[in-house]
Amino acid sequence: MSRFWIALGAGFGLLTVGISAWAAHAAFAADPARAHLIRQALDMQGLHAGALLATGLLAERRAGRVAHLAGGAIAAGVILFCGALYVLALTGTSLGRVAPTGGVLLMLGWLLLILAAIRR
Template sequence: MTLSGSPYSVPRAARLFLSLGGLLGLLSVAGGALAAHLPDAMFAASSGRALAREAVQMGMWHAPALLAVGILLCVRGRRVPLLLAGAAFALGVVLFSGAVGWTGVTGRHLGPVAPTGGSLLMLAWLLLAVDGLRR
């Protein structure tokens, strides 16, 4: 893949994170529509719909983060903190949003899955900050 009229090649990792960011945005919008319009019976009794919305919101917040990682990889080149941040964003949002969404629909907790995902998301933000401080 090259940028229009330029011999500049977009790194494979950048394409991956750009694609994941777009896909996560799509899934978050679809999840938001489901959380808003499905009948109450589709959610866990006490606060299932609120948990589903939280899962969707966390996904939507991290879609632009994945896009940013992809763009930064294009601009700065392949850098370990950026690659690790992108991987942590991708895995963290799947674990966190997946576990919180699952709890919202079924009422059953998946143990330490959501906290693990949340920890990965915090690590990803830290890695992004570390990369920003590098020359």
């Protein structure tokens, strides 16, 4: 399962680079509000790609469910938070509580990662 978090983190990183390249040339790049939303989503996605890599490495070193729960929370948080920002930037449609829910999951993932790191 630890390889899954590493692969997912690498996949999120790959998508971050690809979406960044696409966004630099997209027609909406001239719209500052939409471009800002895309940048926010890319920043969070890229940061949490690294967090998933660290989660996979930690899970590999220490058997335990807490690291895997952290990975699940971070992965779900990226999908919900970043996904909601992408949808808002591209369509103008707010998904309501989806982004805040994703943000809470990201914070939970970091908390669980802390717990996994200090557990013996």
